[in-house]
Amino acid sequence: MPEALAFARLEWRDGQPVSPEFGDGYFGSDAPLEEAHEVFLEANDLPRRFARPGTRMTIAETGFGTGLNTLLTLREWRARAPDDGFLSLIGFESRPLHPDDLARAHQQLGLDGPDAERLRDGYPPPVSGLHRIPFPRARAVLTLVFGDAAITLPQLNAAVDAWYLDGFAPRRNPGLWNIGVFRQMARISRPGTTFGTYAAAGQVRRDLEAAGFVVRRKPGHGRKRERLCGHFHDPAPPALPETRERPRRVAVIGAGIAGLSAALALQDRGCHLTLFDPAGPGGGASGNPAAVLLPHLLPDDPGLNALALTGMRHTHALIERAAEGLEEGRSTLLLGDSVAFHGISAHARKRVQRLRARDPAESGYLFDPAATAPAGTPGPMLEYPGGRAVDMGALCRGLAAALPAVERTGVSAIEPHATEVRVTFDGDHPARGFDAVVIATAGAPLCPEQARLGTVGGQMTRVQHPLPGPDFRVRTGQGYWIQRDTDDHWIGATYRHDGLPADPAAPPEPTAEDDRHNLEHLAWVPGMPAPEDARITQRWTGMRAVFRDRLPLVGASRMDRRGRVMLTLGHGSRGLLYAPISGELVADRLLDLPEPLEQNVARRLSPQRVA
Incomplete structure (x- = not known):
């Protein structure tokens, strides 16, 4: 702890x-x-x-x-x-x-x-x-x-x-x-x-x-x-009968936030990268135009809290780095500093109090329990000074600017061989060999662990309506509200298991029902219009890949005993928090370098838990 x-x-x-x-x-x-x-x-x-x-x-x-x-x-x-x-x-x-x-x-x-x-x-x-x-x-x-x-x-x-x-x-x-x-x-x-x-x-x-x-x-x-x-001097024989050189030629499959984070970490460490994604950088759920970064804390789970603390810091560093790759810089990428969480329940308030009592260092760094809700908004309120609102599409573009161009080719299979990992593509493209492969996509089934992935649809709604301000903190509670301007707002997001498209890689069609849900969830915001009065200017939908415990799989796939096929999968709606630190973990583990997480924390992300 x-x-x-x-x-x-x-x-x-x-x-x-x-x-x-x-x-x-x-x-x-x-x-x-x-x-x-x-x-x-x-x-x-x-x-x-x-x-x-x-x-x-x-x-x-x-x-x-x-x-x-x-x-x-x-x-x-x-x-x-x-x-x-x-x-x-x-x-x-x-x-x-x-x-x-x-x-x-x-x-x-x-x-x-x-x-x-x-x-x-x-x-x-x-x-x-x-x-x-x-x-x-x-x-x-x-x-x-x-x-x-x-x-x-x-x-x-x-x-x-x-x-x-x-x-x-x-x-x-x-x-x-x-x-x-x-x-x-x-x-x-x-x-x-x-x-x-x-x-x-x-x-x-x-x-x-x-x-x-x-x-x-x-x-x-x-x-x-x-x-x-x-x-x-260690006279003991190696644990495995075979050894491998550190890989140099690495393929990363998926150019969302998970794949780009891993690719950047691997490139920093001297690897030659090739990225594959038919949709390009941020073309899937990672293209979310307004995502929220905040920790998810539990008073009885210090390992998960340590992961949140580390994830926040890594994401902050990655946001600053991505801004260097955008002509517009940080202003395009960062939509809001600080996140205010309104109207926590009595049960949640007790959880926070227990967390403060048991872990004052961690909780004090992540949120301010003394913050008070403004008049007209539900309380009590927690303020996360390290919270952010981020244009995920811009984040992905900024990261991609520092990497080789993404090859817009679909991957159909991965086959580990004695001297390489062979990647097979859709269509007539010839197969290619790499020293290692990172799977960071929920698309075509490429490894056995993907069979345990679920999908959840989500919709965000952009509303044009004058609201009191200016206060550009992100507000969340039941739903979240990101204010782009005094009369321009992103609100969301739904979390639907039903009505999903036949193609898991395709986003669901936007619906008026989900717009209504988003508006009703934020009825506590002073001045927020009723669903029938709202002027909706844009919608965004995406498919999130999740595992049952809401934690990603990060580490070696069981399809290759030599550890040359690595996974960073199932980040769901918390990709902004988990994907950057997962990319560092994948790169360090693949190259036998010091890892960024303690053993007991990294074990929570192990692919073996769904074996």
């Missing part, structure tokens, strides 16, 4: 940051950049390893602190990495610094450049768990893991290539330097994984050796006599 963490207490002594709690400084010498380069980058042979063609590396650091090692590593990576490389960084921190202290430290270090600004802009609130900060122009991503390493490490899915063992001195911070932590490091280390540390204590060396690391002594930096470095 996510927990609130206190910012680290920091004192500046002679221009150096010091922790009064641990009685130790954040920098180990008067030349912290030179020490970090020698103790961590050179000890792990990173300048040479970075320059190898096709390099995809994972570096983990215990004791993230000021971000010095991360920023120095990014600088070295930018200077040496190949164009098709990708760097995944992991930083563990139990006492996150306040952003103001981060900024001062970066200035003191002379590292206050674009990467430091990106780090501070994406720095998460002090809540335990996994937090992602992408550096797309550097072809890198940082996963910050807040909380006690002894608790967070066992929940991490990763395969690490190099370790920085940093943090306060072992005698002052024994919780980070012990056999339990080192065994968890060994669990996620590859054979041959290297490490470097400024520490040289005998107990640290003995515990590392007991966990399976080969340890060497080296001369220390500056006044320090010795330091340690070495590598992990």
Whole structure:
């Protein structure tokens, strides 16, 4: 369960940051950049390893602190990495610094450049768990893991290539330097994984050796006599009798929000992408002209709440990135900031109160329970400051602008073979082979898991009518209302299991009955016209693909035991919340990179649950 963490207490002594709690400084010498380069980058042979063609590396650091090692590593990576490389960084921190202290430290270090600004802009609130900060122009991503390493490490899915063992001195911070932590490091280390540390204590060396690391002594930096470095030696055979190279040529089938999110994450990681969708980007349900992003919280389900928290952050980042691909920019894409949820029931109010009592850090970040409903609207009201209204069609177009052109060809079959996954197309198009395939469409049945998919039709209604304003917060409760202008509004949306079209991929025909439903559901909005008086200017319908538990399937399909066929399916009406984080999960799992979700959260999305 996510927990609130206190910012680290920091004192500046002679221009150096010091922790009064641990009685130790954040920098180990008067030349912290030179020490970090020698103790961590050179000890792990990173300048040479970075320059190898096709390099995809994972570096983990215990004791993230000021971000010095991360920023120095990014600088070295930018200077040496190949164009098709990708760097995944992991930083563990139990006492996150306040952003103001981060900024001062970066200035003191002379590292206050674009990467430091990106780090501070994406720095998460002090809540335990996994937090992602992408550096797309550097072809890198940082996963910050807040909380006690002894608790967070066992929940991490990763395969690490190099370790920085940093943090306060072992005698002052024994919780980070012990056999339990080192065994968890060994669990996620590859054979041959290297490490470097400024520490040289005998107990640290003995515990590392007991966990399976080969340890060497080296001369220390500056006044320090010795330091340690070495590598992990794992004599155990691999779990599977066959191994596979990380795929480079990947086909993504489906160019909705799920497919585009996965494609962008894979392209960032150096894969060569081919996208297929007869309808083009956002041509199906992902073309919704006005969708709402808000979390779905349950007081007795911390795993689902953690997924919502992570999903909100990933979607925010993807919205900003998509805006770069649109000529009109953010104004076209983002239709409203903040979502007000009106008229929650007495039962729901009790749920919220229990959530606040059990999980104040998480719920406080996601919504403001003290918000009050304006006069004339039903209360009580919850306000989600991180909520958004988004033109999904524009979002898809913005994402597609950064990807290869979508091939408007239907896929009829997928066949895993020994050396490739073969894709067969509709019509006379010849079959093509790929290293891996991502299925992100509910169209033609391509994998056994799609047999469990259901479909739900939905209709939105655009109404021209003057309403009190201007207040461009999204309002939701029974139905939702997105105000484009003082007399231009999208309202919706229905959720129908009946009257669906014969072709599951085709949208249902709009109906006057669904217009009436949308208007009646929003009769609580002051000034909303009665159905018989409404001037309707536009309708939109779509088919949502859902599984029974309303969660998507994200992970490997059982049709290929080598894990080369990945799924991101069944996002339903919550695609804006779940699809971006699912795309990252698919890409990282396919390429054997650190995953963005804790094990117990990622397990909720596993395709095995419908096997």
